[in-house]
Amino acid sequence: MGYIELNVLNNETTTVAMGIDLGTTNSLAALWQDGRPVVIKPDGKNGKIPSVVQFPGPNAIPLVGGKALEQAVVDPRNTIFSIKRLMGRGLADVQDDLAAFPFPVTENVRGLLQIDVHGKPMTPQEISSLILMRVHDLACRAMSGNEVVKAVITVPAYFDEPQRQATRDAARLAGIEVLRIINEPTAASLAYGLDRRGEGTVVVYDLGGGTFDVSVLRIEDGVFRVLATSGDTHLGGDDLDRALIDMIRGELSEQLGPDELNDPAFLQAAKLAAEKCKVELSAHPRADLHLMVPDRRVSFRRTISREDFEAAIAPLVERTLDACRLALSDAGLTNSDIDEVVMVGGSTRVPAVLKRVEEFFGRKPHTELNPDEVVALGAAVQAHVLTGGNRDILLMDVIPLSLGLETMGGAVDKLITRNSTIPCQSTEGFTTHVDNQTGIDFNVVQGERELASDCRSLGRFKLTGIPPMPAGMPKIAVRFHVDADGLLTVSAKDESSGATASIEIQPMHGLTDAEVEGMLEASFANAQADFDARRVVDLKAELETMLRVTEKHLTTAREHLDPESLTDLEDAVRSGKHAMTLNDPREIQTVRDGFERATLPLAALLMDSVAKSALAGKKLDEV
Amino acid sequence: MPECPACHAPLETPLACGACGALIEVEGESDPFALFGLARGWELDAGELKKRLLRFGRMMHPDFYAAAGDAARELAERNTAALNEAHDVLANDFRRADWLVRALGGPTESDERQMPQAFLMDVLDWNETLDDARGAAPGSAEIRALDELGETLSSERGEAFVRIGALLTPLPDPGSDALGRLRRELNAVRYLDRALRELKSLRLQHASTR
């Protein structure tokens, strides 16, 4: 029996907002505490939660984080990683990723991606929500009782509308209220307090586990604007490890066959050895790269110098600098225009990376903060602002891609151009093309290309109920509103009749409100089902013990109990045995309670017997 | 100067009150000059515009209403969106001129389709230079021609805005001939801008394939 602790002096739970970096490889959360953002580190660990979910069985509770990652080698089919790459995307967008996924990804009729998990289709939003729930759970525990239900979540600056919407839906499914979705590079700049400099141009260099992003930001009087972003969605720390893994594989190729060299367990061991060596090389000029394959009596050991490693990864680092050049050129700037460089992501600890970035920009990059934590810390700063903690910082983020409507000829009529400060809005007039036309179809698109077919369609809607009039007479005003999270709402008004059309856009690759509601209900139902299942197991265990004990004493009962009590007891045993085949916890509970009543005379009888004194204070099942 | 419905202080912007902090519901006000409390005209002090954007932004940005009720938060969203929309019109020479021509009842883009023959010949020349550069080898004459084209386009654009500014200062009377001339100048800028965009994307392609 546990105790419920009540703090009578401060029994109000305060609502705290957290910042969440929902990453491709790892996720982590930070909170504002004692005047500064702090990363949540449960159990004194580093706070990083691997963005991995493993499903042990059809109805088993999924594992999230480190425990799930451990299963990746054993059960690759049901261990889902890199889910962020699938958020708000269609099958055609993720062809490059599919080959690397050991789990099958399909697209439903609505263009929504699904992963088959033990026969049940799950959307990326649902899987992400499991990661967010875990993050949320740890944050709540860290705050010991204080409610943390609000959050600022970060996304890459290049995330388009459906990707942002999918992130928001995942949070909703996790029961988290999203205060704001902000761009990762903006968050990193906030963490460094760069908003405090009057004006300047900042490059955020973010080399994560599997992705590289570079952003050029302009800061003026506390206003952050993303000028350009570039990157490589398949370049990161994993590729740096691979340079070392390739070294091992090359050397062992004479002793091991191709099957053995490609064996998942061998590769996993090689990856761990490479990671260890890489981390050591960040602190020391040389380190051991050591791997043993005990069942083949093969081992590999070599001392790697920093120079060896630098030479091996040089082409990869150059690829990141190519992306930097492109981003600068897109922003109309050169290296010398950059005032600050911020390093994000664990891979920026590699000295060779740091050195080349410093050479390229001609200035020392910011590395004062832990590069794994910078984004979450910045998100916590913004969460603090949004909960009324600070009015000095004003983040004015911009929309990364233009939004528009497809015109009659298949071109794009841009209503909101990229880099507009959000929230923003725009209204455009439309009319009919044939006499007595009462409806107009609209295709909402996002992108910079001239043709609608080259842009991403966000969804279609139909405006109906236009009064019959000659072509060109109706005046339809379509209004786009992009909120502070970069999410779009569209409304339309027929100015001739004054009628407003309520528009529900069928999102492409996204969930409708009804679908989110349905998933939420299902998850509540699942929670109930999980709870019921556990109760059934507990009740049956209890009932089984009661049956066993009763049957053991049935001879005594038949000899000494009054006929009425004996009949009751025998009936109870029969219904008890029957209840072992039931699955409804309420029914089993009723039987169990009846059983307990029916055994009372027997318990009294046994206590009256020789062992009475020894049995005093014991229940029947303890006899 | 309009006054605040809550505290009657004079308002710098009709969207919010700097004195008492009230957010004000504005129906159908789309004059960007009015939203920024500025006099309607071509000449604009860019520094003053930015100062007002930041000052007004701090009065009404939804970040400061995240913990307020739904109604206040939505009003903050709408008013900040209106402020940003107005700023985008005012800060952009093309959009500011376009807005003034429309506000004065001048012709729209499609009302004034005719362009002078000589100008259309220039447009064909630019397109030819751009086409030749597509797929040309780095350092070739075709690529070098892009630099010259870029300078031509930029200087023509600058000259066009000098003429546009002159036509808009002081603001012409509604119905005046100047409005038609302004629209033709603005349509020419559209052609210049399209060519400049293509030029930029060609240069980016070369930068990335390097």
Ligand SMILES: [Zn+2]
């Ligand atoms: Zn007032």
